[in-house]
Amino acid sequence: MKTLTVLFIDDDIFMLKALNRVASRLKPHWQFYLCSDPLHWQQALPDGAIVDTVICDYLMPDINGDELLKQVSQIMPSALRVLLTGDTAEDVVSKVTEIAHFVLKKPFTQQDINDVFCSLEHLNTLDIEQPLRNKLGRIGYFFALPDIARQIQSMFANEEVDISHAADIIHQESVIAAKLIQIANSAFLGYSRKTVSLEEAIKRLGLKMTETIVVSMVVDQALALRVPEKAHKKINEWSFNYSRLCRQLSKSMGFSIEQQDVVFIAALLSGIGHLVLMSETNEHVDFDSDDTHTMLADATVLTVYILTLWGYPLDLCELILMQDKPDFNATGLNVNTLGLILYVVNLSLTNQLDEPSKNELLNLVVDVDIRQWISNS
The missing domain is CATH 1.10.3210.10 (Hypothetical protein af1432)
Known part of the structure; x- marks a missing residue:
């Protein structure tokens, strides 16, 4: 079974470290990457790397998380897109659920992260060819449960x-x-x-x-x-x-x-x-x-x-x-x-x-x- 990979993106370095601690405790054999510069998130990855999940903050100085996840959907559409936000207003949640597969409320809990990881593991067991994974991952083929x-x-x-x-x-x-x-x-x-x-x-x-x-x-x-x-x-x-x-x-x-x-x-x-x-x-x-x-x-x-x-x-x-x-x-x-x-x-x-x-x-x-x-x- 392949090693699953996750990219965390947040301009707050302390939040990144907290996410990494929780994730490493839950899945010690997975590969985690940290990025504190949202505008250059691809540079946090090895050349040509395609991660399985991207988890990023919603409110960041130079680019909001929903806009960043749009970029992710175009560059690596098969990746799960997860948004962390402290703003749970109905209009915000409705907007971001069109882009993100999961929206997690800040402060997050270990169970929140574990639920995402379990879904990722389940998706990884499905017999789906990569081109079809890319197709299904694009915005439009997914919507949040009403x-x-x-x-x-x-x-x-x-x-x-x-x-x-x-x-x-x-x-x-x-x-x-x-x-x-x-x-x-x-x-x-x-x-x-x-x-x-x-x-x-x-x-x-x-x-x-x-x-x-x-x-x-x-x-x-x-x-x-x-x-x-x-x-x-x-x-x-x-x-x-x-x-x-x-x-x-x-x-x-x-x-x-x-x-x-x-x-x-x-x-x-x-x-x-x-x-x-x-x-x-x-x-x-x-x-x-x-x-x-x-x-x-x-x-x-x-x-x-x-x-x-x-x-x-x-x-x-x-x-x-x-x-x-x-x-x-x-x-x-x-x-x-x-x-x-x-x-x-x-x-x-x-x-x-x-x-x-x-x-x-x-x-x-x-x-x-x-x-x-x-x-x-």
Whole structure:
């Protein structure tokens, strides 16, 4: 495994030393560079060096940190961009989150730095070629997790969760609240009695599934104006159908409720990459044709890239990647079989299971239940 490298930039030499002490204690085998001259930050690095992360102060005499990170994004786009700031005004945070992957409040804590380093380690384990890392790292392919989703994430991370408080937060977004209640009443969850209570809907769905639906929908809302209406609608329909069918198949195969939820979450979050990619490219699908194959190149990797930066677990990200590279020999109630479920359901939803393709796939897949599902689809 390669040695990861970090560049700290701050005109305050004492702050640089403090950052270096914390970083060296957390990751003694990493390489750290210090720069107290923001205008000439590249000179702090060996010739031709490309670091994995740049962490810099926001307010500096000659150049602000957001402007410096713009330079970083152009020169070494694959590097994580982290901003340290004591100014947490909403307009400032909103501005800098368009450029920085992470915004840390000063004074920083060791946990703040460790969270960034953990995300960097996770990104480094992903099987992503350098040209694609450069592409994904450029400004525009990343945006910060919207506030309501971050609030719910933070609340659900606690051991004791106040469901009524969570419901109050979600009620601020009536469309999201309505969608949660709709899904909680859907047949595939198995409840015969309908509910109009958001609190009960959250309890039925569980914290993980509720959080995932909230995240999926706030991302959808954030990108709605940047994606053609037909494409936007098609991706939404695909995401929810994908998650529903994956959960149904996993349930029929005998997976536990927790495992059913995991594959539901992986499928639903997969829509994020498609929305972001469509919002940043001109690769829009012609929905006037009969082709419903809306999957664009690199969308799965883009989903995982964004989720990793948002702090999602590495094992979930690895499961999402399996929808493109499954283990055809997978059998039994394990994560590899869940990955194969994602793969075959995706093929079905994108109209890639004609008879010749079915026969070819049946020659590859070992699991009896999945083979039966393919034959019947």
